[in-house]
């Protein structure tokens with residue numbers, strides 16, 4: 001029997017969360033493929049990971065089927081994809097009022113359609129290896145917290161996760177989503193510049209009175225991609241320090257109890 005090298009593909013891996021996921025999956029996979037559209041950032045990311053044979057970088061635009069095809073062709077000789085983490089994502093306009101049709105399409109393309117395209121690109125390997133998909137959604141896909149086009153796409157991504165789980169479960173493929181709350185990454189740079197206290201101010205909305213770290217997100221991805229989660233598919237796991245569980249301040253107003 002041929003044994004194949006086990007590959008994990010992480011998109012948007014030059015970003016802070018993607019890099020943490022790549023590092024976390026390194027122990028359980030033979031090869032980690034870090035995919036990003038930003039070649040320079042990708043090189044810095046892999047340098048920060050310490051390089052090594054386990055990491056392979058690929059510059060690709062995950063919204064382009066052609067770009068993904070060339071990636072799957074290059075990976076064919078290296079092994080089989082057992083884990084696909086759709087992590088590339090970005091949010092543009094903050095309100096519906098500011099959202100142009102172009103922004104709507106760009107956010108849908110990157111945060112939703114790209115995960116469909118990458119899944120189809122690696123579907124054959126995932127079937128053969130009974131692999132798993134982890135989609136990085138957001139609490140924005142569960143309730144309204146601003147960034148409308150991004151949020152609608154993330155809600156779609158949570159549904160795509162269930163679509164894959166239900167249709168491909170018969171092949172042994174599992175699909176799950178992780179929905180982070182606020183995580184301090186480069187994606188927050190502009191907001192942190194506009195308000196240097198933004199990370200302190202958000203803490204009051206989180207039950208644990210803190211925000212999640214890139215490592216918290218990576219740990220959840222690692223769990224969902226592992227055999228420990230062999231019976232878990234089609235779920236969306238919030239990694240949000242309790243944000244979507246409820247609001248203590250509102251519970252206090254509603255109940256007038258001093259315990260909130």
Ligand SMILES: NC(=O)c1ccc[n+]([C@@H]2O[C@H](COP(=O)([O-])OP(=O)(O)OC[C@H]3O[C@@H](n4cnc5c(N)ncnc54)[C@H](O)[C@@H]3O)[C@@H](O)[C@H]2O)c1
Pocket residue numbers: 011012013014015016017018035036037038041060061062063086087088089090091110136137138139179180181182183184185186187188
């Ligand atoms: N940071 C947060 O507070 C937060 C909260 C919830 C969800 N998320 C989600 O986590 C994921 C990672 O976020 P982050 O904060 O690390 O962002 P980030 O901006 O640090 O990283 C995103 C990476 O995706 C890459 N990318 C963008 N377009 C691409 C494309 N077309 N093809 C390939 N790569 C592309 C970027 O170059 C970047 O390196 C995203 O899906 C984001 O929506 C983040």
